[in-house]
Amino acid sequence: MLxxxxxxxxxxxxxxxxxxxxxxxxxxxxxxxxxxxxxFTPTGGCRMCVVEVDGATELVPSCSHPVTEWMKIRTHSxxxxxxxxxxxxxxxxxxxxxxxxxxxxxMCGLQNLAAEMDIRExxxxxxxxxxxxxxxxxxxxxxxxxxxxxxxxxRVCDEVMGVSAIDVIGxxxxxxxxxxxxxxxxxxxxxxxxxxxxxxxTGALSEKSQLQSVLExxxxxxxxxxxxxxxxxxxxxxxxxxxxxxxxxxNLLRAALKKMGFRQVFDLSMAAxxxxxxxxxxxxxxxxxxxKLPMLTSCCPSWVKFLETGYPDMLPKLSGCASPQxxxxxxxxxxxxxxxxxxAENIFVVSVMPCTAKKYEADTDRMKDGTTRMVDAVxxxxxxxxxxxxxxxxFSSLEPEAxxxxxxxxxxxxxxxGISGGHLEGLLRSISFLMSGQELSSLKISELRGxxxxxxxxxxIGKVIFxxxxxxxxxNARVLMEEIKTGRxxxxxxxxxxxxxxxxxxxxxxxxxxxxxxxxxxxAIYDVDEEEIIRVxxxxxxxxxxxxxxxxxxxxxxxxxxxxxxxxxxxxx
Amino acid sequence: MTKEKIESILAGYATNKKExxxxxxxxxxxxxxxxxxxxxAEVGKYLNLPANKIYGVATFYDQFRFSxxxxxxxxxxxxxxxxxxxxxxxxxxxxTGLKVKAGHVSRxxxxxxxxxxxxxxxxxxxxxxxxxxxxxxxxEEGLKALIQSIKEKTK
Ligand code: SF4
Ligand code: FES
Numbered sequence: 001m002l003x004x005x006x007x008x009x010x011x012x013x014x015x016x017x018x019x020x021x022x023x024x025x026x027x028x029x030x031x032x033x034x035x036x037x038x039x040f041t042p043t044g045g046c047r048m049c050v051v052e053v054d055g056a057t058e059l060v061p062s063c064s065h066p067v068t069e070w071m072k073i074r075t076h077s078x079x080x081x082x083x084x085x086x087x088x089x090x091x092x093x094x095x096x097x098x099x100x101x102x103x104x105x106x107m108c109g110l111q112n113l114a115a116e117m118d119i120r121e122x123x124x125x126x127x128x129x130x131x132x133x134x135x136x137x138x139x140x141x142x143x144x145x146x147x148x149x150x151x152x153x154x155r156v157c158d159e160v161m162g163v164s165a166i167d168v169i170g171x172x173x174x175x176x177x178x179x180x181x182x183x184x185x186x187x188x189x190x191x192x193x194x195x196x197x198x199x200x201x202t203g204a205l206s207e208k209s210q211l212q213s214v215l216e217x218x219x220x221x222x223x224x225x226x227x228x229x230x231x232x233x234x235x236x237x238x239x240x241x242x243x244x245x246x247x248x249x250x251n252l253l254r255a256a257l258k259k260m261g262f263r264q265v266f267d268l269s270m271a272a273x274x275x276x277x278x279x280x281x282x283x284x285x286x287x288x289x290x291x292k293l294p295m296l297t298s299c300c301p302s303w304v305k306f307l308e309t310g311y312p313d314m315l316p317k318l319s320g321c322a323s324p325q326x327x328x329x330x331x332x333x334x335x336x337x338x339x340x341x342x343x344a345e346n347i348f349v350v351s352v353m354p355c356t357a358k359k360y361e362a363d364t365d366r367m368k369d370g371t372t373r374m375v376d377a378v379x380x381x382x383x384x385x386x387x388x389x390x391x392x393x394x395f396s397s398l399e400p401e402a403x404x405x406x407x408x409x410x411x412x413x414x415x416x417x418g419i420s421g422g423h424l425e426g427l428l429r430s431i432s433f434l435m436s437g438q439e440l441s442s443l444k445i446s447e448l449r450g451x452x453x454x455x456x457x458x459x460x461i462g463k464v465i466f467x468x469x470x471x472x473x474x475x476n477a478r479v480l481m482e483e484i485k486t487g488r489x490x491x492x493x494x495x496x497x498x499x500x501x502x503x504x505x506x507x508x509x510x511x512x513x514x515x516x517x518x519x520x521x522x523x524a525i526y527d528v529d530e531e532e533i534i535r536v537x538x539x540x541x542x543x544x545x546x547x548x549x550x551x552x553x554x555x556x557x558x559x560x561x562x563x564x565x566x567x568x569x570x571x572x573x
Numbered sequence: 574m575t576k577e578k579i580e581s582i583l584a585g586y587a588t589n590k591k592e593x594x595x596x597x598x599x600x601x602x603x604x605x606x607x608x609x610x611x612x613x614a615e616v617g618k619y620l621n622l623p624a625n626k627i628y629g630v631a632t633f634y635d636q637f638r639f640s641x642x643x644x645x646x647x648x649x650x651x652x653x654x655x656x657x658x659x660x661x662x663x664x665x666x667x668x669t670g671l672k673v674k675a676g677h678v679s680r681x682x683x684x685x686x687x688x689x690x691x692x693x694x695x696x697x698x699x700x701x702x703x704x705x706x707x708x709x710x711x712x713e714e715g716l717k718a719l720i721q722s723i724k725e726k727t728k
Contacts, residue, residue: 167629180628181610181639189625 005071020051020062020073029075032084032113034201035150036063040159046150048113050083051075059083085117091148092119093126102146102203107511109201110148131176136184138363139192139208139356144176147204153177153196160500162475163306165190177204188309191302191474193498194356194380194507207356207508210377211387217348217376218261224340225348227257228266228328232354232418232503233381235524239510239517240385241395249524251400256393258401262350264340266332270407271324272414272426273537274546275299278321278563280430280538281554283493292317294484294491297423298565299323301361302498306474311481320564324417325351325358326367327563328407329374334562335550336407344372351378354418354506357498366566380508409542412532418525420472420502421448421455424495428459428468429536436462443535449526451501451518454480466492473500574605579615589619598631607638635689643678643685645723647671647703652691654698663699663716664688670720683727 001016007029014023019042024031034046042064050059054072059080062073074080092114099105134142151168154177158164165187169178179187197205217225234250243249250267257265279297286292298304298319307314321327329351333344351358361367362375379387388395402408413429416422425445432440440459447457448468453476456469467490471477477496484491499506504521505513534540551559582600586593594616601612608631610624617624631637649655649664664686668674671684678685694700697709701719708719 164623164625167625169629169632171633180613180625189623 003069005067005069005073007073008075014067014071016067018067020060020065020067020071021049023067024062024075031062031075032116033063034109034113034148035152037152037155037199040155043151043155046148047087048084050080052077052080081117085119088113088117088119089123090126092122093124094128096128096145097122103206103209104203104511108203134184135208136186137190137192137208138186138360140185140190140194140197141206141208142185143204143206144178145204146202147177148202149175149177150201151177152199152201153205156195156199160473160475161191161193161195161498162473162478163189163191163193166196191305191498192357192360192507193302193474195499197356197507198509198511198513207380207382208359209383210359210379211383211390213377214350214379214387217350222346223348224342224346225262225350226264226266226332227262227350227352228268228271228325228332228375229253229257229352229384230325230354230418230503231267231269231272231415231525232506232509232521233352233384235418235504235521236354236381236509236513236517237384239513239520241388243395248400251402252395252398255398255401256388256395259393259398260387260391264336266328266407267410268324268328268351269410269412269414269417270540270542271328271331272299272417272423273411273540273543274327274414274563275321275324275417276413276427276430276537277543277547277554278559279319279427280434282319282321283427283431284434285555287492293489294494295319297427297493297495299417299423300497300503301355301357303474303477303496305357305360306477306498307481310478311485314481314484315567318567320560320567322367322563322565323358323361324414325353325361325378326374326565329362330369330562331407333372333374348376349374351375352381352384353378354381354503354509355499356380356507358508381506382508382510385510407542407546409534409540411534411537411540411543412529413535413537414540415525415528415532418503419449419522420453420497420500421445421450421470421495422502422525423497424448424468424470424493426537427493427495428461428466430538432459432461433536433538435464438462439536444529449522451515453500468493468495470495470497472497472502474498574601574609574612576611576615578604579612583616583619586619589621591620591622594620594622594627594630595634598627598637602637607641609639638687641678641682642687643673644683645685645703645727647684647686647701647723648689648692649675649686649702650690650692650694650698650700651688652695652698654691654695655700658699660699663701663711666716667701667720671723681727684723 002013004011005014012023012027031049034048035043044061044064047061049062051062052074053060129145131144154166157166166177166179168175217223234253237253238244238249254265283295286295296318298321329349332349333347359378362378367374413426416426425448429440429443445457448455448470453473454471459466459468469491471480501518505518537543547553586597597616602608613624613627617627649660651660667686673679673684673686675686675688692700699711701708701711
C-alpha cells in the first residue's frame with residue numbers, strides 16, 4: 001500500500017513495510033550509518049542514522065524504523081546533526097588516535113564519519129583500551145582497541161558464513177567482540193574467510209600482511225622469486241588502479257609483476273585446468289564404483305576447514321585434489337624451476353589471491369613437504385595493490401606481456417574458477433569429454449551462472465543425467481550438508497565456495513566492494529570465456545604436454561604424489 | 574567434570590530447545606563450580622548452538638564463572654542499597670584483609686572474591702555471601718570477625 005509521508009518538507013510516497021532508510025535511499029538522501037549492512041536485518045545498534053520524526057520525543061534510527069502514514073521526517077535538522085556528532089565524538093573518546101599507522105588509513109568508516117561531522121578536536125577523554133592485538137591466526141589480525149562494536153563482523157560470520165566464530169563477550173562498557181574464552185582467532189571454528197574484514201568499518205580487522213617477506217625475497221640476489229595469481233585477481237585489480245577490466249589487463253598484470261622483479265609469472269587458471277583434469281578422472285572413478293558421492297570440490301580452504309570442523313564424516317566425499325595454489329606451488333618447486341636451472345630451495349613462490357584463507361592453507365602441515373612450503377608467501381589483492389604503489393609501477397606506461405613462459409597457456413575453463421558455479425562449469429565440460437568422448441552441446445551452463453547463493457543444474461552426458469549444485473556463502477553450504485545428512489542423495493557433484501559469489505568476492509578483495517563490482521568482475525571472467533579459443537581444460541596444449549612429459553595421465557601415481565592432499569594429516573593450526 | 578556427567582545433566586532437559594540454555598548452565602555450574610570450554614562445547618552440541626554464542630550469553634550474566642573459585646568464595650553485593658550502607662569500603666577491607674583482589678583467587682586457591690550486582694536482599698543491606706551462607710546487616714565488627722574466621726580456617 002502506498003501512502004504519503006513528508007521528508008524535509010517535501011511530500012514523498014512510501015510503501016507500508018519500508019524503513020525510513022529505504023525511502024531515503026530511494027530519493028537520494030544520505031544519512032550516515034555504521035552498523036547498517038545492506039541486505040541484513042537492521043539491528044539499530046549504532047544510532048548514527050537517527051532522524052527526527054514529528055511527534056516522537058526521541059530521535060529514531062532510520063535504518064530500522066518503519067514508515068507510517070503522514071509521518072513527517074527531518075533528516076538533517078540541527079538536533080539530528082548534533083546527536084550524530086556527539087555519537088562520533090563518544091566513539092572517538094576511547095579511540096587510539098593512531099590513524100597514520102593503521103591499515104585502514106584513508107579507507108576508514110570512522111575517519112569518514114569524523115570528517116563528515118566536521119570534528120576538529122577531542123571533546124571527550126575516555127579510558128583508552130589496552131587490549132592486545134590478536135595475531136594468532138595465519139590469515140587475520142584483530143585489533144580490538146579499534147573496534148567500535150558495530151557488530152557487522154558477527155552478523156556476516158553468523159548469517160552469511162553460518163560459522164559464528166565470534167560474538168559479543170561481556171556486557172556494558174566491558175563488551176568486546178571475541179571468541180570463546182577470549183582466545184585468538186586461530187580457533188578451530190573460524191574458517192579464515194576474511195568476510196569479517198570486508199564489513200569492518202575500521203582497522204579492527206585486517207589481513208595478516210606478508211608484504212615484508214615478499215619485498216625481502218625480491219631484493220635478495222640469492223633468491224629466485226616467482227609469482228602466481230588467481231583468476232579473480234585480473235578480474236578486479238583494475239578497480240583500484242582505475243583501469244577498466246578488459247582482456248588486456250591480464251597481460252598488463254603480467255608485465256607489472258615482471259617489472260616488480262618476479263622472474264616468472266604463472267596464471268593459476270592453468271593449475272585450475274589441471275584440477276579439472278584430475279577431478280574429472282576422480283569423478284568418473286567414483287561414479288564407476290558408486291562411491292563417495294556426491295563429490296565435493298576441494299579448492300576453497302575455508303570450505304575444507306568448515307567441513308573438517310563441522311562435518312568430519314563427510315570428508316571422504318571431498319575431492320582428493322589439492323587446491324590450484326598448492327598444485328602450482330608444488331609443480332613450480334619440483335619441475336619448472338629445475339628447467340630454469342634453479343634449485344628448489346632458492347625458489348620463493350608468492351601467490352596473489354583474492355582470499356585470506358589461502359594464507360592459512362599455505363601454512364598448514366599437509367600442504368608442506370616436510371618442512372618445505374609449496375607456497376612461501378600469500379598476498380591478497382589488496383596487498384598487491386599496495387605493492388604496485390610502493391614499487392611505483394605505472395600501469396599506463398606498461399607494455400602488455402603475453403604469457404609465453406612455462407605453463408603460460410590456460411583454457412577459459414580454468415579461468416572460471418574465480419566465480420561460484422564456474423569451477424563446476426569448467427569441470428563438467430571435461431567430464432563430458434571423458435565420459436562420452438564428446439563436448440557438451442552448450443559449453444555455457446546458464447543455470448550455474450548468476451548471483452544466487454545456490455545454483456542447481458541437470459546435465460545430460462551421454463545417456464546419464466547428473467544433478468549438480470554450486471553453493472557459495474557457507475551458510476548455504478550448511479543447509480545443503482544438512483539435507484544430505486538427512487538423506488538427500490540425488491546430487492553427483494557439489495561445488496562450494498565459502499565467500500558469497502565465490503573468489504571474486506573473497507575476503508582479500510577491494511574493501512567496500514559493492515554489487516556493481518561483483519557484476520563487473522563476473523562479466524570480465526565470462527567475457528574471457530566467450531572470447532577465448534580454448535574453452536575446455538582437456539584441450540589446453542600446456543596441460544596435454546604436461547601429462548605427456550611428466551604426469552602420464554590423470555590419476556596416475558605421479559599425479560597422486562604431486563597434485564593430491566594427504567588428508568589424514570590433520571590441519572595443524 | 575566428565576563428559577558422562579555433563580550428558581547426564583543434559584538428559585534431564587527433555588527438549589533440546591534453546592530456551593533451556595540458562596537453566597542448563599546454572600545446573601552445570603551448581604555442580605561443577607564453573608564453566609569450562611568442554612562444557613560449552615557439549616552444551617552447544619546438545620542445543621545445536623555454536624559454543625561461541627553460549628560464551629557470549631554466559632558472559633552477559635554476572636552469575637557464570639569461567640575459572641574455579643576458591644574454597645571460600647565471597648560474593649559482595651555492590652547494588653545501590655548495599656552501596657549506601659558502605660559496601661565499597663567493605664570490599665576494600667576484604668581485599669586488603671584477605672590479600673585477594675575482587676575477581677581473583679588467592680594464590681593458595683583458598684579464597685576468592687566476586688562483586689555481584691543486587692542480590693535482591695536490599696532490606697538486609699549490606700549483604701555478603703560466603704559460599705552458601707548469607708551474612709546480612711553486616712557491621713564493621715561483623716566484617717572483622719568474618720575476615721578473621723576465614724583467615725583462621727584457611728591457615
Ligand atoms: S574469518 Fe570468516 S569465519 Fe573467521 S571470524 Fe571472520 S567471518 Fe567468521
Ligand atoms: S545504522 Fe541505523 S542504528 Fe546503526
